[in-house]
Amino acid sequence: MHVERQYRELEKIEEIRVYNIERNEVFQQSKPVKQLDKVRFSNVMKHIPSDINVFHPIDDDDFLVERIGWNLLERLNLKLEDVEGRKLSETSPFYYDIFKDTFKEVCETGETKAMRMFYYISDKIVTLANIHILCDEGKIYAISDLTKADNIIKTAEEQQKEDDENKATLIEYFSQTGSFYKAHDEYTWTPGIYNILNRTKETSDAFYNIIFDLVIPEDKPLVEELLGTMSPKTDTYENIIRIKTTGGHIKYLDTYLYSKFDENGEEVSSYGLFKDISIDSHKHLTRPVDFMLNGFNHNSKLSLLVEPLSKRYEFSEGFYKMIEIPKSEYIHKKSILNNIVEEDVRRELKKLIDGKITEVNKVFTYKVNGDKNNIKTCELFIERFKYGNKDHSIGFLTDITLSRKKQQELIKTNATKNILIKEVHHRVKNNLQVLNSFLNLERRAYGDNPNRILDNMQARLSSLALLHEKTYQTEDFININLEDYMKDQDSTLHMLFGAKNINFTSEVDPRIHLSIDIITPLLLIVDELTMNAIKHAFPDPDMPNKTISKKIDFIDEHICELILRDNGVGLKNPDALVNHNLGWEIINNLTRQINGELEILDCEVGTGFRILFPVNFEHTIAHHKEKWEESNEN
Incomplete structure (x- = not known):
C-alpha cells in the first residue's frame, strides 16, 4: 500500500x-x-x-x-x-x-x-x-x-464536451471571469466564479446569487437598482460592483447581466458575466494554471489570445509588444485588421468574426500602426468553439519576422541552410502542436492529477523556450553544440525543481554538434526521463545526495550514446513501465524520431536508461552498432 x-x-x-x-x-x-x-x-x-x-x-x-x-x-x-x-x-x-x-x-x-x-x-x-x-x-x-x-469512463461525446469545458475554464482562469445562467429559479455557475471567490462549489449555490450575497453594504443600492431595472424594455445591465469574499478580500467586479422575458413580461431566464478587475486580484491567489501561462506572459515572440472575438478579450504581454501599443492604450476594434497586408487573410478573419467559419490558421504581413516601413511577419491561429449556450474563442499569435528575415538571407547564400531555415520557420507551430498532443494524451491518462500534467508541461515549455532562444541567436542551424544546451537545461531544471534538493549534472563530449531536428526531440526525451525520475525515484523527500545525471559520448564518428541515471529507489517492475506507461510510450516515439534505440540498464543503485542515436539521419544505428561491437570484440 x-x-x-x-x-x-x-x-x-x-x-x-x-x-x-x-x-x-x-x-x-x-x-x-x-x-x-x-x-x-x-x-x-x-x-x-x-x-x-x-x-x-x-x-x-x-x-x-x-x-x-x-x-x-x-x-x-x-x-x-x-x-x-x-x-x-x-x-x-x-x-x-x-x-x-x-x-x-x-x-x-x-x-x-x-x-x-x-x-x-x-x-x-x-x-x-x-x-x-x-x-x-x-x-x-x-x-x-x-x-x-x-x-468515470466517458463516451466520445462526453469527452468532446469536457474538452470544450476545459478550454472555457482555461479562458476564465486567464481572464479572471465567470458567469451564471439562471432558469426556473435555479443558478448554474461556471468554474471561473469559484476562482474569483476562491472557494469550492456547494449544493446550495443553485438557489441564490452567490455574488450578490457578498456585495458590500455601500453597493447594495446598485443591486436594488438592477432588480428594479430589468424588464422587457431594459433587458441588459452593466455596472461595477464590489464584493467581500469569505477570505476578507475586497474585489471589484465588472458586471454584465442579460434577461429574457416571455410575452407576459415574466422573466424566463437570465445570464450574468462577472470580470474581476481588482488591481491586486492575482496577488493573493496561487492558481495551478499560472505556471503554464507564465511562459506566455514573458515571451515577446508568442502571444496567447483569450476570447479574441469578444469584447471580453484578454491577451498575454507578447501581443502588445508585437503591435507596439501599450496595453493601457490599446482599444480592441475590427479596424486593427486594416493593418494586415494580405486581403485574403482579412477576408478569412471577417468570416470567423461573423461565425461563418470556426478556424483561421494563416501567415500574414502586418504594418505596425499602419506604417509601411515597419513590417512584421506573423503566424495566427484562432479557434472558435461553443460551450453551453455561448460562443468562445482562443488562439495563438507568433512573431516570425526574425526567422523569415534569416530565411530570405539564407536562401540567397546557401541552399542547404534554406532547408533548415524553413524548419526553423515552422518550429514554433510544430512545437505547439507537439505540446498540444502531449497535453491531450496526459489529460486522458492523468486527468485526476493536474499538477503532474502542469509540471511536465512546464519542463517541456522551458526546454523548448531554451531551444528557441539559442537558435534565434545563432546563424548555424546544422552544427549546434550539444554541451551548451545540456548545461543550460540543467540550470533550468535547478530553477524549476530546486525545492526538491535534486542535483542535475551533465557530462557531454564538447565535440558533439547536432542539427536542430535531432536536438529538439532529444531535449524532450531528456525532459520525459528526468520528470519520470523526479516523480518516482525519490519517494523520501529527505533522502540525501539525490542526483540525476546525464552522460553523452561518441561511440564512433556517426553514433552517440546517452546514459541517464538516478540514484533513487530503482525500478521494481520494469515490465510495468514498458507495457503500461504513457511516459514510456512518449519516450519511445521521440526516440524513433531520431532513428534511435532505447534500453533500460541493469543498475545496482537507482535506474538507468541508454539511448543510441545517429549524429545524422542518413546513418543507421543497427549498422554502426554492429561495427562498434565487432571492434570491441577484436
Missing part, C-alpha cells in the same frame, strides 16, 4: 491517493470499548446514497465508531456490529491516520472540511470518494459520496 497527500489551495480541499490497499490493511479485529446509543435516524440513513459515518471523540485523542456507512461495510465485507463501539485507532489504524488531524480541527473550529480520496489498483482509479466532515452536537459526521471507475 502507498498513500500520497496533497492540498489543493484553489479548491481548499485535501486530496489523498491510496494505491493497492488490501482489506487487512483497512480493518482489524478489536474489542468494543463502550456500548453506544443507537444513532438517530439510522434507518433513514440506509436509504441515502451517501455513506454517513459517525464518530464520537474521546479523551485520548481517539474516536469511537458509532456508525460506518453501508457502502464501506459492503466493500470490507463487514457488519455494523463488527466496528461499532470500537476505537478508530484500533479497528482501522489506516483511516485513523488519514482523518485524525482533520477530525480534531473540525471539533475545535466547528468548520466543515472537504477531502477527496482516490483508490487505485496499480495506476488505474477504481473508486473516487468526495468527503465532507462536520461536527454537530459533539459528534463527527463524515459524509462520503462514492463514484466507481465505471462511471
Whole structure:
C-alpha cells in the first residue's frame, strides 16, 4: 500500500491517493470499548446514497465508531456490529491516520472540511470518494459520496464536451471571469466564479446569487437598482460592483447581466458575466494554471489570445509588444485588421468574426500602426468553439519576422541552410502542436492529477523556450553544440525543481554538434526521463545526495550514446513501465524520431536508461552498432 497527500489551495480541499490497499490493511479485529446509543435516524440513513459515518471523540485523542456507512461495510465485507463501539485507532489504524488531524480541527473550529480520496489498483482509479466532515452536537459526521471507475469512463461525446469545458475554464482562469445562467429559479455557475471567490462549489449555490450575497453594504443600492431595472424594455445591465469574499478580500467586479422575458413580461431566464478587475486580484491567489501561462506572459515572440472575438478579450504581454501599443492604450476594434497586408487573410478573419467559419490558421504581413516601413511577419491561429449556450474563442499569435528575415538571407547564400531555415520557420507551430498532443494524451491518462500534467508541461515549455532562444541567436542551424544546451537545461531544471534538493549534472563530449531536428526531440526525451525520475525515484523527500545525471559520448564518428541515471529507489517492475506507461510510450516515439534505440540498464543503485542515436539521419544505428561491437570484440 502507498498513500500520497496533497492540498489543493484553489479548491481548499485535501486530496489523498491510496494505491493497492488490501482489506487487512483497512480493518482489524478489536474489542468494543463502550456500548453506544443507537444513532438517530439510522434507518433513514440506509436509504441515502451517501455513506454517513459517525464518530464520537474521546479523551485520548481517539474516536469511537458509532456508525460506518453501508457502502464501506459492503466493500470490507463487514457488519455494523463488527466496528461499532470500537476505537478508530484500533479497528482501522489506516483511516485513523488519514482523518485524525482533520477530525480534531473540525471539533475545535466547528468548520466543515472537504477531502477527496482516490483508490487505485496499480495506476488505474477504481473508486473516487468526495468527503465532507462536520461536527454537530459533539459528534463527527463524515459524509462520503462514492463514484466507481465505471462511471468515470466517458463516451466520445462526453469527452468532446469536457474538452470544450476545459478550454472555457482555461479562458476564465486567464481572464479572471465567470458567469451564471439562471432558469426556473435555479443558478448554474461556471468554474471561473469559484476562482474569483476562491472557494469550492456547494449544493446550495443553485438557489441564490452567490455574488450578490457578498456585495458590500455601500453597493447594495446598485443591486436594488438592477432588480428594479430589468424588464422587457431594459433587458441588459452593466455596472461595477464590489464584493467581500469569505477570505476578507475586497474585489471589484465588472458586471454584465442579460434577461429574457416571455410575452407576459415574466422573466424566463437570465445570464450574468462577472470580470474581476481588482488591481491586486492575482496577488493573493496561487492558481495551478499560472505556471503554464507564465511562459506566455514573458515571451515577446508568442502571444496567447483569450476570447479574441469578444469584447471580453484578454491577451498575454507578447501581443502588445508585437503591435507596439501599450496595453493601457490599446482599444480592441475590427479596424486593427486594416493593418494586415494580405486581403485574403482579412477576408478569412471577417468570416470567423461573423461565425461563418470556426478556424483561421494563416501567415500574414502586418504594418505596425499602419506604417509601411515597419513590417512584421506573423503566424495566427484562432479557434472558435461553443460551450453551453455561448460562443468562445482562443488562439495563438507568433512573431516570425526574425526567422523569415534569416530565411530570405539564407536562401540567397546557401541552399542547404534554406532547408533548415524553413524548419526553423515552422518550429514554433510544430512545437505547439507537439505540446498540444502531449497535453491531450496526459489529460486522458492523468486527468485526476493536474499538477503532474502542469509540471511536465512546464519542463517541456522551458526546454523548448531554451531551444528557441539559442537558435534565434545563432546563424548555424546544422552544427549546434550539444554541451551548451545540456548545461543550460540543467540550470533550468535547478530553477524549476530546486525545492526538491535534486542535483542535475551533465557530462557531454564538447565535440558533439547536432542539427536542430535531432536536438529538439532529444531535449524532450531528456525532459520525459528526468520528470519520470523526479516523480518516482525519490519517494523520501529527505533522502540525501539525490542526483540525476546525464552522460553523452561518441561511440564512433556517426553514433552517440546517452546514459541517464538516478540514484533513487530503482525500478521494481520494469515490465510495468514498458507495457503500461504513457511516459514510456512518449519516450519511445521521440526516440524513433531520431532513428534511435532505447534500453533500460541493469543498475545496482537507482535506474538507468541508454539511448543510441545517429549524429545524422542518413546513418543507421543497427549498422554502426554492429561495427562498434565487432571492434570491441577484436
